[in-house]
Each structure stands twice: as C-alpha cells, then as structure tokens.
Amino acid sequence: SLPKSLNKRESERKTADFFIFRSSLTMSGNKQEEDPRINGIKTKIRVVPDFPKKGIMFQDITTVLLDPKAFKDTIDLFVERYRDKNISVVAGIEARGFLFGPPIALAIGAKFVPLRKPKKLPGETIFEEYELEYGNDRLEMHVGAVEAGDRALVVDDLIATGGTLCAAINLLERVGAEVVECACVIELPELKGRQRLKGKPLCMLVEYR
C-alpha cells in the first residue's frame, strides 16, 4: 500500500479536481447551475472587432467597469470563492489585472502585488520571459513582495494562450509561494490556455468562443 503522505496527496488531488469541475459548472457553462450574476456580467462585455489587429475579436471589459452592479458582481463572485481559502497574496497582471486584483485583495485580507512590464517597478526585481506572437516580453515582480509559504492567487481580465499567466506562476513559485489558482473574468477556451498553467486550476466567469 502507498505511504500515508502519498495517499493524502492523491485524495487531495481528487477532491480538488471535483471541486474545480463543480466550480466550472457553477461559474459558467451549465445554465442550470450558473450563478444569475454571470449573465449580467457577460452582457456588459463589449466585443471590438479587429483590435489590436484584423481578425482579433477584442474582449473589452471597460464596459463592465461602467456598470457598478456588474463590476461589483464580478468582484463578489471571486471574493466569495476565495475568502475562506487563506490566500495571503493576490498578484495582478499589468494593466487590466490591476482593475480586479486590488478590490479582491482588500476584501479577502491579502496583499496585492503588481506584476509589471519591464522597467516600471522601481526596486530590485526578478523577471520571467514569455512568448508573444512575434518575439518575447517580460513580466517583473519586486524582490521581497512575496515570501516563501505565501498562498497566491493570480488575477487577469482574460486568459488567451496562457503565456502571461504561466510567467506569473513561475515568478511566484520561484520565490517559494504556492499558486492556489488563477482567476480571470474571461477565457478564450479555443486557445487552450488552461493547459499551460503548470497544473494550476483556472477559475473564469465567462467563455468566449
């Protein structure tokens, strides 16, 4: 029989998978279980064709921010999910992650850590590179902002290929934090970003296909 420690991990993983599956249902996709607030948020997202270039249907969340109820519901849905999970840090990805991350952090009693483009953070930083369609970019984090043992949530407005979120996970893990989950308002499932999160679960509210 397996040693006790392995058994515990296996059963935790099975519980986690079940929880994610159920949560995906309750957060989006299965209309019977879908939280009624989700539809209100979905209808407020504006799709802008051909931005930043031809062929891209850009998911504009600024229109959600213009509706106090929809914006509040967005934050409340995440806060309800995370408030009892002992999250000690919310990391938000520049710049639209800064719109959702701090309100969540404040409500659940966590630190907020901005993950930024190069040369914006004034103190000593560590960086992680990630791929763009053409070339690379970098995500930076202040040294000392996150400590070993911190339980982290990564927040962005949208997950596409998952490249940026993966870079964020790497930064947090390098300093010894545990990434509990990634949270995004919108997922573009056809880009399969969910599979690039190093096994970390993703919580999203709205899918766009």
Next chain:
Amino acid sequence: MFAAENGLKGDPRLEAISAAIRVVPDFPKKGIMFQDITTLLLDHKAFKHTIDIFVDRYKDMHISVVAGVEARGFMFGPSIALAIGAKFVPLRKPGKLPGKVISESYELEYGHDRLEMHVDAVEPRERVIIIDDLVATGGTLSAAISLMESQGAEVVECACVIGLPEVKGQHKLEGKPLYVLVEPSGLDEF
C-alpha cells in the same frame, strides 16, 4: 489640500499610510526620490485605510464617475468606485483602449505624452473624481480634467495618495480642488 489640514489632523491612519510608502533613490533617473506605493499595497491595513479615507470623503458627494490614470491610478480607483457605487473609467496611454477614444496631450520633462479615454465612458453633467497615486507637476491630472470637461462632465475633485512639494499650499489644480493624503516620505534625509 492635504488631508491633515482638512479634518484628518492627527489621524493615525495617515501616519500608517506614510510609513508604508517606500522611497527608492535615483529612479527612474539620478536625483529623483521615487515614491513607491507597491509597499503600501503589501500592507493590507494601510491599503484599506487609504481606500477608506477616500470613500468616506466622496460617498455622500453624489459622484457618478471615478477616473483612474494608468497604471497606478488603477490600483486605487476601482476599489473607491465600487464602495461609492460609481462607474470606473480608465484613462490610458495611447493605443490601449480598443474603442473610439478622445485624447489629450500633456508635457513631460522632455517631450509629450497622451492620455486617452473612451468616448462613451462619461456623459454630460456627470460628477467625476480623478485618481492617481501621486501628483507632481499636475500635468497628467490637467490632461485628465480636459478629457472630462470635453465631454461636459464636472470634475469635482482630483485625489492623490501623495503630493510632491510643488503642490504644497495649492488647493486647486486648473481651478479644480486637489485632495492629497500625505507628503512624500524620506525627503528630509537629504
């Protein structure tokens, strides 16, 4: 005007906020004592105090829009907007906003930059607060005020966590009231 001169004299929250701000010398270039608010965001209590002070001030002023200047204004503005039931409007660098925009240019030390806003974000006669982490010369805030006024909205006040010495004693910016929580940390050391 500074919060301490306007009802919050001796408020221990202001000291906690000031203490949580880190000074980084010579960033982005030599001679500048950069006021780093990321350490404030790491201090949950002090961050909450910051938001609470702004919310207490604006919640009964019938504010319908909180506009935040990219990117550090984004870290404070949305929480204030949510607490007072207002819209949040991001004011961004050029090319970031996907819809139709209006823009206003402002001066940097060398050259210019532009601030953009979606055309449909703000309506005539809306009452607006503009938020940024810090006010120095007031150039960016002036551009933000122009954007709002071009849409017929009324800027009720500009609000910043930190106000540099240039604004000390100034109660107004382009004729609009200016409300600042703390002075810069660490300037006395030199």
